[in-house]
Amino acid sequence: MASANEEALTIETQAEVVGARPGSALMRPVEAVAAVLLVVIVGLLLTGVVARYVLHTPIIWVDEAASISFLWLAMMGAAIAIDRNEHLRLTVFIGMFPDRLRGFVDALALLIVVVVLGALILPAIEYVREESFITSAALNISVSYRVSAIVLGIVLMLIVAIGHLLRESRPVDIAMAVVTLAVIGGLFWLAKPVFLGLGHGNILIFLVGVAALCLVMGVPIAFCFGLGTIAFLTFSTHVPMIVMIGRMDEGMSSLILLSVPIFVLLGCILDATGMGKAIVEFMGSLLGHVKAGMSYVLLGSLFLVSGISGSKVSDMATVAPALFPEMKRRGHKPKEMIALLATGAAMADTVPPSIVLIVLGSVAGVSIAALFTSGFIIALVLLLALAVLARWKARHENMDGVQRASFKVIRTTLLIAAPALLLPFIIRGAVGGGIATATEVSTIAVLYAFVIGIVLYGGIKPAKIYAMLVETAAMSGAILLILGTASAMAWALTQTGFAFQLATAMKELPGGWFSFMLVTIAVFMVLGCVLEGLPAIVLMAPLMFPIAKQLGIHDVHYAMVVVTAMNIGLMAPPIGIGFYIACKIGDVSPDEAMGAIWPYLGALLIGLLLIAAVPALSISYL
Numbered sequence: 001m002a003s004a005n006e007e008a009l010t011i012e013t014q015a016e017v018v019g020a021r022p023g024s025a026l027m028r029p030v031e032a033v034a035a036v037l038l039v040v041i042v043g044l045l046l047t048g049v050v051a052r053y054v055l056h057t058p059i060i061w062v063d064e065a066a067s068i069s070f071l072w073l074a075m076m077g078a079a080i081a082i083d084r085n086e087h088l089r090l091t092v093f094i095g096m097f098p099d100r101l102r103g104f105v106d107a108l109a110l111l112i113v114v115v116v117l118g119a120l121i122l123p124a125i126e127y128v129r130e131e132s133f134i135t136s137a138a139l140n141i142s143v144s145y146r147v148s149a150i151v152l153g154i155v156l157m158l159i160v161a162i163g164h165l166l167r168e169s170r171p172v173d174i175a176m177a178v179v180t181l182a183v184i185g186g187l188f189w190l191a192k193p194v195f196l197g198l199g200h201g202n203i204l205i206f207l208v209g210v211a212a213l214c215l216v217m218g219v220p221i222a223f224c225f226g227l228g229t230i231a232f233l234t235f236s237t238h239v240p241m242i243v244m245i246g247r248m249d250e251g252m253s254s255l256i257l258l259s260v261p262i263f264v265l266l267g268c269i270l271d272a273t274g275m276g277k278a279i280v281e282f283m284g285s286l287l288g289h290v291k292a293g294m295s296y297v298l299l300g301s302l303f304l305v306s307g308i309s310g311s312k313v314s315d316m317a318t319v320a321p322a323l324f325p326e327m328k329r330r331g332h333k334p335k336e337m338i339a340l341l342a343t344g345a346a347m348a349d350t351v352p353p354s355i356v357l358i359v360l361g362s363v364a365g366v367s368i369a370a371l372f373t374s375g376f377i378i379a380l381v382l383l384l385a386l387a388v389l390a391r392w393k394a395r396h397e398n399m400d401g402v403q404r405a406s407f408k409v410i411r412t413t414l415l416i417a418a419p420a421l422l423l424p425f426i427i428r429g430a431v432g433g434g435i436a437t438a439t440e441v442s443t444i445a446v447l448y449a450f451v452i453g454i455v456l457y458g459g460i461k462p463a464k465i466y467a468m469l470v471e472t473a474a475m476s477g478a479i480l481l482i483l484g485t486a487s488a489m490a491w492a493l494t495q496t497g498f499a500f501q502l503a504t505a506m507k508e509l510p511g512g513w514f515s516f517m518l519v520t521i522a523v524f525m526v527l528g529c530v531l532e533g534l535p536a537i538v539l540m541a542p543l544m545f546p547i548a549k550q551l552g553i554h555d556v557h558y559a560m561v562v563v564t565a566m567n568i569g570l571m572a573p574p575i576g577i578g579f580y581i582a583c584k585i586g587d588v589s590p591d592e593a594m595g596a597i598w599p600y601l602g603a604l605l606i607g608l609l610l611i612a613a614v615p616a617l618s619i620s621y622l
Contacts, residue, residue, distance in 0.1 A: 265446055269449045385604060
């Protein structure tokens, strides 16, 4: 069981932990172009910030140019992610298949990726043709120059996916996979008249059943959503496939999402310069001498470091190596350390800059500044819940030989950590105070971290900078492709009338708004286990937020409940992938850590119920 569970890492997060493997020769020119595009986007956004806030002469075409570059970066990044096997997928079930079936299942999963991409090529070309008649507002050029990126990205991904299939699968497995998909597709086509009259039953068959089956087989999440939506539109509706391309474009193209690759790059700079380690050492000098002090340091470090990187994996990979040796010396059991690390990372996910909050604000139409302000306080509530449990767990901690750090040591570590400590407050203050948008702040933060990293933290080698740019492109492409296909699936759900019926049923629940909150917690905890954060949000937010508003629930309050519930599910074994990531980082068997994490998840759940029941915790200071 342990070996199977240890495989339950996302490919994306493996790359973050162990370093991205080099891409194939075919994709190296694409990687170079993607790296240049990322630099161009940062440069454009910085130019816009300087022009707006320093020169007071806004450049109206900057956002449009950055948006065009962004879509090209996303599609190239998605292709790079396929080449490097970095697309997010659920692998916990793959290890459970008998060895004789593994080759067939792997071939079938790769073939599904090929089929999804092949089905989208012609609609994407048609979409480009349709968009060619539209002229952009600021640059006054055809919109087809932007959306052509979708065609190029699909073609590149298809070429790479076919190459993977031919290299990694046996011919007999490929043949069996082709026959299986052909038979299933033929049966669905013959049953199309039945599906056309089935109504909401098609939701269970295609948007739930097909997507869930693909998840179990280890198909990347973006393509699970893609196949489910394609099958739904093809076999149960008369809607042309070009509509799906349009919804994918819309899901990937929000200006708010421009901050996603920038904050991903910021996390890479944090890791490369050691700024996070400096924060951990300062926290250790302050609190390391008290009972449960190292647990407090771990939680406090996750809280602060999350404010820089915006990435749970980056947070855990920064904090664990610095603290675990001393925690072991004091008698902390490895399984308890992993439990605290995982739940601490879940706690810190609402601390800005949180990519999850940025995406949520984009798809649900909620103020990013309000989400950042509220997220900081909500994380403090959860931090307190975990700290109380950690103190009780540490009542028998071995404190022999532990000494309070001298004032000189505290002063020295503070001086080293001060530039890094300042960055989270720059981000929160600028966005929360309405001084700048999340996208503008992200570019300022990257420039600040890069300059400070060079001047005070030893700098970054040029080869490392290039690797960081390519890795950021790949990770951003993987994230944005999920957002695109999830947006298409969410649109399909709403068009069936399911959203209206769901709203009606939810409003009639006994107990009013709080019963709806309890249902929300259950739904997003389950989705957090299976889908991870971003796809769950993009899929369900368009359905759930309008219902919450009708019930009188403040959108920021509801957002805090959604994100916290999702993060608890993400860390909940036996499926939650975040739990396995923490085990991998801490080098502890998942079987050993599984029993220890439940009390910590219980503490988070108590904090979540408090947050749900007391809206003032989320909105009284907005």
